[in-house]
Amino acid sequence: MRVLVQRVSEAKVTVAGETCGQIAAGLLLLVGVEEVDTQQDIDWLVRKISQLRIFNDDAGVMNLSLLDCGAEALAVSQFTLFASTRKGNRPSYSRAARGDISRPVFEQFVDSLSRAIGRVVPTGIFGADMKVSLVNDGPVTILLDSRNPE
Template identity: 50%
Template sequence: MRAVIQRVSEAHCKVNGAITGAINNGFLVLLGIEDADTDDDLQWLAQKITGLRVFSDENGLMNKGLADIDGGILLISQFTLFAQTKKGNRPSFIRAAKPDKAIPLYEQMIKTLALLTGKKIETGIFGADMKISLLNDGPVTIVMDTKDKDNH
């Protein structure tokens, strides 16, 4: 599982011109799921996302987490995070999980993040042509990959 987490002042997702999810301060999370991903990967990543301390404290240091600022999460599924670009100019997405595997994990991530934050998780629509607008705050962008969780 791979996530690109952006600290935002605001973000929203539109599908066919209609807003499907919107937040103010918080995280826009682009989530890629691959065939090898497990529930352990999901749990680890959800804990890392909700525990991430990248919001400014009173001294301007990145010390505060999502809960400290009452922040929201806009979660967007994005299989292109597993693009393989080693050969040629057209990316291969062979590592990205097919919908029958990815959709249940994506839905479980929504539930897990909601449980950890105590808030409704805003979303796009899995597999739809989504238009994402955001105001990246900082900018702060963090990339996490569950394949890195055992590399200490």
């Protein structure tokens, strides 16, 4: 699994002009799933994201996590995180899991993160043509990959 983490001052996702997920200050999470992903990948990412110290403390130092500061998270499924352009300029998404595989993994990730941070994590609509708007804060953007835990 790959999750692109963006610290935001606000973010929302709309489908057909209707807002389906929205947060104030917190994390926008773009989530990509591979067919080989398991509960172990979910657990590692949930632990890492919930404890990632990228919010400022009173001294202005990035020293607080979602758990420490009560910020929100918005998760959006994003198969394009597994794009490959090795054979030219048109991206291939062959590493991304098909919807029947990735949807339950994405839903389990969202459920696990919601439990870990003690509040509901809103989402877009899986598989829909979504419009994501955000105001980056910092900007702070971090790519997490459960197959390459750095």
